[in-house]
Amino acid sequence: MRRTEPETRGEILAAATRRFAATGYRGTSLQDIATEVGCSKATVLYHFANKEALLTELMAPAIAMLQSLDDSLVGLTGRAAQQTAAAGFIDLAVRFRREIAVLRGEFPELLQQPAFAHIQRISERMRDALAGHSAQPGARIAALVLLAGISEGCAEFVDVPDDELRPALLALAGRALEPVPDQSPTQDKET
Structure with missing residues (x-):
């Protein structure tokens, strides 16, 4: 056939x-x-057209969801930014954990490809949102470790059911993130 x-x-x-x-x-x-x-x-x-085009199409749904999450964070600060970023990134990582597993270990190199160049900027904004846009080292470190840990955990536990993995990750995020008071973006930059 x-x-x-x-x-x-x-x-x-x-x-x-x-x-x-x-x-x-x-x-x-x-x-x-x-x-x-x-x-x-x-x-x-x-x-x-080439291997990069194949990877680009394979990753397109995950990138679209990441872009949508990034758009939803505009204007959020403090705890609202943290909670929205954490829940949104966890949803994305759980949904696209097989794609994350594909990129495991090669992410820095793949970010150099033109089709993925904007992902680095989104990742930095996601880290800032998880830190509640705080300049405090503890908040920024927790945000970075949480981003990496969520991705790695989802890639490692591909066979754990979504309804078990998502709550476990949300609970972890709740424990890891330092509560940051809601502030306007201009107030936050002044502190």
């Missing part, structure tokens, strides 16, 4: 996800993906 183009495209994305998770983005070639799908490398290139 002949596959349709959407089926082939979906199979290529699924194979890329498996290969990237098993051997990393750098360790996977387009030929590896083609072999797993049972098609030619030319077929993969018909659907995706």
